Amino acid sequence: MSTYILMKILESAPSRYDKGIRVLTLGRLDKVYDRLASHIKGGQRVLDLGCGTGALTIRAAQKGAKVKGIDINPQMLEIAQKRAAEANLSQNVEFCEMGVAELGGEESESYDIVMSGLCFSELTEDELRYTLREAKRILKPGGLLLIADEVRPKSISKTILNWLLRFPLVTITYLITQTTTKAVRNLPEKVEEAGLAIESMRLSKIGNFIEVAGRRPKGRAK
């Protein structure tokens, strides 16, 4: 059967995911998620794509929103569920083991906010385009798509700088937690392609991390 080393890598991943991501993003993730959650108001219906251990889901629920978190990893969802229960938010959140490819089952124009933290970087190119299309469909007119994720820097000099800075970080993180991410190319362009209007965008200094808010236009006109 499969070799020991590989199994070890696979089996230790979920419980260490949070720690790994925190190291990989140098601790700035909490602030990023706080900023994303500031777009959310009480009573809104929110969908969290790739909710993982629930960092964004719980922030949204604390704002008084009704949140559905989806993820394909049952172990992560278990941790998320536990956290929501500890924060007394269980009645406002719903977790579903489901991938982005199954968004087809969600009703059109049913969410005020669709958000995603570090999920797009785990998707394949096909999945990413599909998800953006579906996100637009299920958002109410005027609804917001919020994304925080790692992106490929645009210029070559920044790419090299990013690589130099990240290489040791990625190596260490991978060794400790077997977690890593794959940066997305041209994310804002893809969001616009899907028919959403970019409302705000915040790029990190090296250009390797992005926070985007895209709005589904109101009415039929583009």
Next chain:
Amino acid sequence: MNLLRFIGATIIETLLRVLPFPCKTGLTKIGNPDRNSPVFLTCNYHLTVERVKRVLKGIDAHLVVANSRGINVWCAATGGLLSNHNVISVLKVSGVEELVDHRNVILPQLAATGVEGDVIEKRAGWKVIWGPVYAKDIPAFIRNRLKKTPKMREVEFPLRQRIEMAVAWAFPISIVLALIILPFWREAVFPLIFLVWGLSFLIFLSFPLYSQWLSSEDRRIGFVFFNFGRGGFQLILWGVLVLGLFVYSLVAGNFSWGFVFRWSFITFIAVLLLSIDLMGSTPVYKSGLHEDRLLRVILDEKKCKGAGFCEQVCPRNCYEVDRNRHTATIPRAGRCVQCGACIVQCAFDALYFESPKGEVINPETIRRFKLNLIGKRLVRGERK
């Protein structure tokens, strides 16, 4: 040119076999497929995709490559990286649904440890057909009207795979050991590399000679000679090597205890590293290091309807299904490698794992948590 690239990829990825090699996911056309052509699915381990494409040459088909993060089908499926979600995802987003009129997808049999046929059908509308274990059998499988012979269902450890494993272990271990020894003892670097490669080939090529003495049932995990509760093969091999050292240094005429001691130690480390997970390096045994090797598959006769899901997915042909009496039996249970495929696939939940302590691990637990939570999952086991 294509052939050269294929050979190049085979060499590099065999040397670095222990690492994942992801390639592009999504839809590929093989030949000139039409709306009725078969749809094959595989993982995105680069070498696997290349090999599947090679055997499919001459067949008009659609190939969809699911995201398994560059890990091979069996490991990814068993470890939860090639799951229902990855399969549903590629079927839904790759565009294959627009290209064919049918909804049948042929999956590699070894994916049965992590992908549930009935879930794919319920949630994505695709019917899963379990293909052969090895891609090389696909043409015969198609000629046979998508029916598998017992041989197509079984994993093997033939010469070619043994050579691959010998290379896969020899390369990284020889490099690491050479780097460690380089600052202390420069002259020993080349003999050491030679020794590691030689030993690796010796261990894996001679596998059929000693495999009958291997046992995964021993409950103790010794620190040194893990896999050989009874055989002590490593110890014998090491003894022979040390004897050879004595003879060599005597014949060469410059006998010194220091020389013999140093090389005895080095050969000890090399033998140990190379065979530390010997059984886990073969497809015909469970890893000797893994607690799961002690699990037994139990058949609940009251629930069994003899549908034969188990027989279709067992890579060791442990099962026998009596179609007249509608029951299955496990006459060759001793060959089981605890992959869990039969338990995952049984539509009637008639199979489960039982640990040596008598704890039961239910099908639902295995379907949800796969084999990647070994330690934790054993804790979850319930007393009968």
